[in-house]
Amino acid sequence: MTQKALPIINFDRCDRCGACVTGCPEQALTMTKAGPVFIQPVNCTYCTACEGFCPTGAIRAPIKVRWALEN
Amino acid sequence: MLIAPCLKDDRLNISDLTQIPLISALPLECRQQLSRFLIQRRIPAYQSLVLEGDPAEACFFIQSGTFRVLRTNQDGKVQVLSRLSTGAPINIISLLIPERVNRASVEALTPASVLALNSKDFDSLLASCPEFSTALLRHFAMRISHMTDLAADLSLLSVRTRLARFLIDLADSPNSICDWTQDEIAAQIGTVRDVVGRTLRDFETQGLISRDHQQFVLLDRSGLVREASLNPK
Numbered sequence A: 001m002t003q004k005a006l007p008i009i010n011f012d013r014c015d016r017c018g019a020c021v022t023g024c025p026e027q028a029l030t031m032t033k034a035g036p037v038f039i040q041p042v043n044c045t046y047c048t049a050c051e052g053f054c055p056t057g058a059i060r061a062p063i064k065v066r067w068a069l070e071n
Numbered sequence B: 001m002l003i004a005p006c007l008k009d010d011r012l013n014i015s016d017l018t019q020i021p022l023i024s025a026l027p028l029e030c031r032q033q034l035s036r037f038l039i040q041r042r043i044p045a046y047q048s049l050v051l052e053g054d055p056a057e058a059c060f061f062i063q064s065g066t067f068r069v070l071r072t073n074q075d076g077k078v079q080v081l082s083r084l085s086t087g088a089p090i091n092i093i094s095l096l097i098p099e100r101v102n103r104a105s106v107e108a109l110t111p112a113s114v115l116a117l118n119s120k121d122f123d124s125l126l127a128s129c130p131e132f133s134t135a136l137l138r139h140f141a142m143r144i145s146h147m148t149d150l151a152a153d154l155s156l157l158s159v160r161t162r163l164a165r166f167l168i169d170l171a172d173s174p175n176s177i178c179d180w181t182q183d184e185i186a187a188q189i190g191t192v193r194d195v196v197g198r199t200l201r202d203f204e205t206q207g208l209i210s211r212d213h214q215q216f217v218l219l220d221r222s223g224l225v226r227e228a229s230l231n232p233k
């Protein structure tokens, strides 16, 4: 089974403000001493909201763009 | 925050300079001088190369990889300004302004390799190699001209048109080595992240694209091309 992509968290940039944890509509993240980690990765819908909440640019949720096969 | 460690320091060969347009057009003598100054650095993904507000100690030329340029806005939020890839120079403006501080942070998005030129050597090149100064002037003239075109696009084309063009270009270029975030797309087409998100949802509702987790699939080429060629705002 291929794993679903998750947003990437750069702990060097993270100031542990918790905005991504409280803002995630799916409660996919929890805060640890090291920073936010995915506690429920299967819940993540890749809505990319956490990237928008993050004040330090520590979260990146890159998207992939491709043509449908018939194009 | 960590500054990228130097994974490898190497003095260069002149042939290593061919993929940097700003340098490759310089006369041989000037390139020889530059190659004595330049030091190759390997940067791991997600490491910062330049930190906003620090003294400007060097500029860089990208040999490979993708970087993003970040700046802190008045509310203290970090904003994506642009992305840079192979051939682009980094941090030259910071060396040219009188304060000599880094005007923005620059972070690698992929494993990358850059050629570093420290500020002292930069100054000595400016003084001794007029062709280098001319190449810089040309580079900035092209940047200004690009920004003028972008400003014209902003006033003439709607976000829908600019985003449709961006999506088509991205899907048509199989060589894109690094995926884009909505912030980065917003910086590229001159809008803000929320508007990119809203417009993507509009395209989805209209059946032009569909979303599957991380993937955006472009479904209707002629519909998107129509969006991309509409001019009125």
Ligand code: SF4
Residues within 6 Å of the ligand: A007, A023, A024, A025, A026, A027, A028, A029, A043, A044, A045, A046, A047, A048, A049, A050, A051, A061
């Ligand atoms: S992408 Fe959405 S669902 Fe996934 S962690 Fe971020 S906010 Fe939560």
Ligand code: SF4
Residues within 6 Å of the ligand: A009, A013, A014, A015, A016, A017, A018, A019, A020, A021, A035, A036, A053, A054, A055, A056, A057, A058, A059
């Ligand atoms: S919002 Fe950003 S800075 Fe704040 S805890 Fe999450 S990753 Fe860290």
